[in-house]
Every structure is written in structure tokens, then in C-alpha cells.
Amino acid sequence: MAVRANPTLRQRRLGSELRRLREQAGLGGSQLAQRLGISPGQMTQMETAKIGVSPERLRMVASACNSLNQPLIDALANMASDRRKGWWEEYRGTLTTDFLEVAELEGHAVRLSICTTTYMPGLLQTDAYASAVFARVFPPLSADELGVRTSFRIRRQEIVRSGETPLRAFIHEAALRMQFGGPKVLADQLGALLEDSERTGISVRAVPFAVDTFPGAGENLTFAEGAVPELDTIQMDVSQGALFFDSPADLAKHRAIFSRLDSTALSEEESRDFIRSIMKVVKASYA
CATH class of the missing domain: 3.30.870 (Endonuclease; Chain A)
Structure with a gap:
């Protein structure tokens, strides 16, 4: 996956929300990466919006973080799936x-x-x-x-x-x-x-x-x-x-x-x- 040089505001917000889910679960980046079966570097790149995240991967993150906020998870999944340019x-x-x-x-x-x-x-x-x-x-x-x-x-x-x-x-x-x-x-x-x-x-x-x-x-x-x-x-x-x-x-x-x-x-x-x-x-x- 290509690394983004300049993530947009919305892409950065999606990444920060992933980080917030992880922190609320009390997990470190390496811990969550291990649960997801990805490298710690990939986890960092997702949270800094350097790479994108699919709706499916986002729901995996939410599940690994034991998040029960379904409206927020659905809204984040919609953000992840929306690739239209403004x-x-x-x-x-x-x-x-x-x-x-x-x-x-x-x-x-x-x-x-x-x-x-x-x-x-x-x-x-x-x-x-x-x-x-x-x-x-x-x-x-x-x-x-x-x-x-x-x-x-x-x-x-x-x-x-x-x-x-x-x-x-x-x-x-x-x-x-x-x-x-x-x-x-x-x-x-x-x-x-x-x-x-x-x-x-x-x-x-x-x-x-x-x-x-x-x-x-x-x-x-x-x-x-x-x-x-x-x-x-x-x-x-x-x-x-x-x-x-x-x-x-x-x-x-x-x-x-x-x-x-x-x-x-x-x-x-x-x-x-x-x-x-x-x-x-x-x-x-x-x-």
C-alpha cells in the first residue's frame, strides 16, 4: 500500500480515532498490532493516516479494542469507505x-x-x-x-x-x-x-x-x-x-x-x- 505524503484532515481524524480506541482499551501499539496480525509499523502508519484502513480492518480494530460504541464504529467505517474527492x-x-x-x-x-x-x-x-x-x-x-x-x-x-x-x-x-x-x-x-x-x-x-x-x-x-x-x-x-x-x-x-x-x-x-x-x-x- 502506498504511503501518503500529505493525509487530508478527514484521513488524519480517522487515524486519531483509531488511536483513541486503542488508548481507551489500555493497549500499546505493539499489543494491538499483535492482536491484528500486522507489524507495529503498520499500526503506527494507520494511526498517523500514512496508509489507509478498510472498513473491515477498522471493525477488526474496534473488536480487538472491545469497543461497544456501535454508532461510532459505524460512522468510522463509513469514513473509511468514502474515497470520494471533494x-x-x-x-x-x-x-x-x-x-x-x-x-x-x-x-x-x-x-x-x-x-x-x-x-x-x-x-x-x-x-x-x-x-x-x-x-x-x-x-x-x-x-x-x-x-x-x-x-x-x-x-x-x-x-x-x-x-x-x-x-x-x-x-x-x-x-x-x-x-x-x-x-x-x-x-x-x-x-x-x-x-x-x-x-x-x-x-x-x-x-x-x-x-x-x-x-x-x-x-x-x-x-x-x-x-x-x-x-x-x-x-x-x-x-x-x-x-x-x-x-x-x-x-x-x-x-x-x-x-x-x-x-x-x-x-x-x-x-x-x-x-x-x-x-x-x-x-x-x-x-
Whole structure:
């Protein structure tokens, strides 16, 4: 079997879940390899996603680890059998891996929850707004790079605009007022956000400055739900790119964060009224 040079995010997650099954069973890599009748090196390569694992081999691993979590085992077997390439692979070699992995995460999610504090969620940005966000990158991008990044971001939006993947977006007032590209671009973005908020499967909730506490402040977060809760993933935007977390402790923490957001944010209708009030002020600045 050929060794993968650069395993994808999903392949790495499958490998880490194999390792988690082994560790929960209290087995060392060599012990499990012996039970499976493979070499310790093969076991390591499976867990690091350097080589693939068949659904049959995966079920053998689960059995050897005495795992009784059938929903998780079935979900992992489905991951192992899915060899389809996502549309984002067309951009490999053109964009950095961070861009591809964010799209890959979104493409396989059952539901997405987003919390933003500095700019509109990428899945709800207009073309002009997205272009203005990328235009602020330093060192500056070339016109070609700017165009590719913008078109890639717009293409990512198909999964939520089509209703294929439900989206909850909690947007802080700071992000609603922050200008990228000037007031006209922001006003158009707010208008598009209102339209998206009426779409089936998209929920937009505003978090005003007046809210006493804002969990996760300063972080733009995405909580991507998997086929089972154990396969949920958190993605965080940082200046260096995208970070991904999937430990049980991290998942529990961020489930609590989004639960608190759900209880503190404005309702969907209140949010629309709030966004309209901001849009009115922005439009007045260039009328």
C-alpha cells in the first residue's frame, strides 16, 4: 500500500480515532498490532493516516479494542469507505492547506455553528465583502491570488445556501459594524445577511455590545457536528491560519460556549431588526 505524503484532515481524524480506541482499551501499539496480525509499523502508519484502513480492518480494530460504541464504529467505517474527492481538491497546489481543510470540514459536517467577533461568517459573505477582507492581508496579495481566494470562499457557501447543511451563525455587534471595503460594501453585506437569515436552514443571531458577557470573545469559531458527537470538530481562525480541535474536553467546552450563546443572543427576529438598524446608520453615512 502506498504511503501518503500529505493525509487530508478527514484521513488524519480517522487515524486519531483509531488511536483513541486503542488508548481507551489500555493497549500499546505493539499489543494491538499483535492482536491484528500486522507489524507495529503498520499500526503506527494507520494511526498517523500514512496508509489507509478498510472498513473491515477498522471493525477488526474496534473488536480487538472491545469497543461497544456501535454508532461510532459505524460512522468510522463509513469514513473509511468514502474515497470520494471533494471539490476543494481542485485548488490543491493553488491555495494553502488551511483553506482546503476548512472546506473539507464544512463539506462533511452534519450541522455548522459559527461564532464571529471581527467579521461576517465566511459562509455568509458577499463577493465584495470577502474580497475586501482578503485585501487587508499583509503582505498584500496579487490580483490573481485575491481572486482565487474570493472565488473559493464564495464556492464554499453552496452547502448552506442550498440548504444541504444547516447553519447557526452567532455574530457579535463588532463584526456587524466592522467595515471592510467601506460603508457601501458593509451596507450591501448587511442586506445580504438579512436575506440569508430568511433562508431555510440558516439561523442568524446577533449578540449586541450590551450583553454582559460574551463567551469565546476574540475568537472566530466553527463547531462542525459529525455523524456522531464523538466526531464533532472545532475550527478556530487565527492570524497564522486555521486550528482544529477534537479532544473530548475541547468539544465539551465549546458545546457549553455555544449553549451559552444560544441563551444570550437575540432571537432571529430581534436580530433582523437589530441588523436593519445598523444598516440604516451605515447607509446614512454615504447617502
